[in-house]
Amino acid sequence: MAAFTVDIDECRSAWTxxxxxxRPEPALASAIEADVAIVGGGFTGVSTALHLARRxxxxxxxxxxxxxxxxxxxxxxxxxxxxWVNGVEHDDPARARRIYDVTRSGIDLxxxxxxxxxLAAGFRRDGCLEVFTDPARAAAAATQAExxxxxxxxxxxxxSAELAATLRIEGAxxxxxxxxxxxxxxxxxxxxxxxxxxxxxxxxxxxxxxLSVREGAECRLATPGGEVRAKAIVLATNxxxxxxxxxxxxxxxxxxxxxxxxxxxxxxxAEVGWRGVAGFSDDxxxxxxxxxxxxxxxxxxxxxxxxxxxASYGYQYGGKTTWAGPAxxxxxAVEARMRRYLPGAxxxxxxxxxxxxxxxxxxxxxxxxxxxxxxxxxxxxxxxxHGVTLANLAGRVLTDIYSGDDVxxxxxxxxxxxxxxxPPDPMRWMGYHAYTSMTGRSPRRRx
Ligand SMILES: Cc1cc2nc3c(=O)[nH]c(=O)nc-3n(C[C@H](O)[C@H](O)[C@H](O)COP(=O)(O)OP(=O)(O)OC[C@H]3O[C@@H](n4cnc5c(N)ncnc54)[C@H](O)[C@@H]3O)c2cc1C
Numbered sequence: 001m002a003a004f005t006v007d008i009d010e011c012r013s014a015w016t017x018x019x020x021x022x023r024p025e026p027a028l029a030s031a032i033e034a035d036v037a038i039v040g041g042g043f044t045g046v047s048t049a050l051h052l053a054r055r056x057x058x059x060x061x062x063x064x065x066x067x068x069x070x071x072x073x074x075x076x077x078x079x080x081x082x083x084w085v086n087g088v089e090h091d092d093p094a095r096a097r098r099i100y101d102v103t104r105s106g107i108d109l110x111x112x113x114x115x116x117x118x119l120a121a122g123f124r125r126d127g128c129l130e131v132f133t134d135p136a137r138a139a140a141a142a143t144q145a146e147x148x149x150x151x152x153x154x155x156x157x158x159x160s161a162e163l164a165a166t167l168r169i170e171g172a173x174x175x176x177x178x179x180x181x182x183x184x185x186x187x188x189x190x191x192x193x194x195x196x197x198x199x200x201x202x203x204x205x206x207x208x209x210x211l212s213v214r215e216g217a218e219c220r221l222a223t224p225g226g227e228v229r230a231k232a233i234v235l236a237t238n239x240x241x242x243x244x245x246x247x248x249x250x251x252x253x254x255x256x257x258x259x260x261x262x263x264x265x266x267x268x269x270a271e272v273g274w275r276g277v278a279g280f281s282d283d284x285x286x287x288x289x290x291x292x293x294x295x296x297x298x299x300x301x302x303x304x305x306x307x308x309x310x311a312s313y314g315y316q317y318g319g320k321t322t323w324a325g326p327a328x329x330x331x332x333a334v335e336a337r338m339r340r341y342l343p344g345a346x347x348x349x350x351x352x353x354x355x356x357x358x359x360x361x362x363x364x365x366x367x368x369x370x371x372x373x374x375x376x377x378x379x380x381x382x383x384x385x386h387g388v389t390l391a392n393l394a395g396r397v398l399t400d401i402y403s404g405d406d407v408x409x410x411x412x413x414x415x416x417x418x419x420x421x422x423p424p425d426p427m428r429w430m431g432y433h434a435y436t437s438m439t440g441r442s443p444r445r446r447x
Contacts, residue, residue: 079278127181182278260351
């Protein structure tokens with residue numbers, strides 16, 4: 001593989017490369033006032049804008065995106081739309097059912113939004129798999145599936161023969177199949193939602209980085225083109241949030257390296273052993289994840305594949321965002337894992353490589369809520385690589401908190417969740433690298 005430099009702020013994903021030319025909205029060029037100013041145009045920001053505009057059509061909602069909608073993780077991810085809240089153990093049936101139902105309603109919400117506004121968003125809901133690479137873990141998963149079904153959760157265990165009929169993964173001993181999980185093309189979805197937001201009265205500014213936030217009864221956001229004064233703001237900046245001075249001790253901004261193959265036909269993927277399922281992840285701590293798009297010509301699909309080893313995730317000192325050498329190692333590790341799992345794809349070329357920002361919390365549980373002396377700084381972040389569903393649900397949660405109608409969310413683990421403290425650099429950098437190289441795992445603590 002040729003050596004090249006990767007800049008997390010600059011790189012683009014295969015999801016973006018497959019799209020027609022995109023014209024960003026003009027940057028903010030004068031001072032403005034808003035009732036709510038949303039910082040960030042990923043799933044969190046766009047879903048919040050959508051719900052606010054629908055619920056409060058008379059309020060002035062402005063969305064400020066540093067680059068283009070879907071520039072961050074929302075446009076660079078593995079595309080899997082999953083149930084569950086990362087970091088929450090399932091030990092009580094009623095609780096497990098509650099969390100599954102909430103996340104399932106989050107996926108329903110995405111599906112309903114696509115149907116309501118007729119969005120072309122590469123959405124397919126034929127389920128995702130969690131694959132077990134060790135017989136003992138597969139046996140435990142089979143028992144867990146029985147427990148989940150008894151709790152009313154429709155997750156099924158597939159033994160290795162059943163799994164091979166759906167997805168042939170070398171070394172897999174079984175899998176949990178969630179029929180309600182899905183795949184979403186985040187770039188297509190968010191770009192298609194832009195005119196919807198505008199029709200609902202949201203003003204969208206792209207190429208508009210917020211440089212600083214001054215809190216008050218009226219918050220002041222500095223941007224290169226003018227100041228925004230807003231009665232409330234929403235931090236929808238996930239892994240970028242520490243750069244604005246928020247959650248610096250709660251978020252570990254990791255980077256996940258991803259590759260995508262050239263598009264090949266569905267028949268060719270069936271030969272490889274991939275039939276009728278949107279995606280899978282494995283059971284390793286440095287999780288590998290993959291999904292199959294249908295974005296190429298005539299519905300041909302690219303395999304999007306990420307993670308799978310220490311080398312395929314990175315934390316750079318001080319949140320630095322440019323890699324030279326080490327990124328090559330990371331991409332090579334991702335590709336090696338993909339080739340090992342899918343040997344039948346040996347002749348299918350990898351044509352895209354990119355890196356995306358993941359906001360990891362120490363417990364892996366995300367947080368959604370409101371803060372600040374004036375209780376007007378809303379936030380939702382820390383999805384720990386599991387945020388396609390949750391960041392889209394965040395818009396509804398934050399809108400309910402903004403409305404004062406949030407009782408229905410208060411029992412959920414992400415509601416106003418206090419994030420466990422992660423020490424600053426250089427301790428953070430040294431600790432992360434020492435721990436991951438000694439254990440092969442990423443640091444984690446239960447709540
Ligand atoms: C490689 C990768 C693979 C993943 N795979 C999956 C998966 O398969 N399934 C899953 O559920 N989750 C996955 N995730 C996680 C998921 O994509 C994220 O949790 C989710 O997209 C977060 O959405 P967001 O809107 O909060 O953040 P982002 O999408 O990161 O959006 C933040 C936006 O804020 C903008 N911004 C930042 N700073 C400023 C500023 N100062 N001013 C204005 N704008 C600013 C950025 O440009 C960006 O567009 C993955 C993440 C990555 C990186």
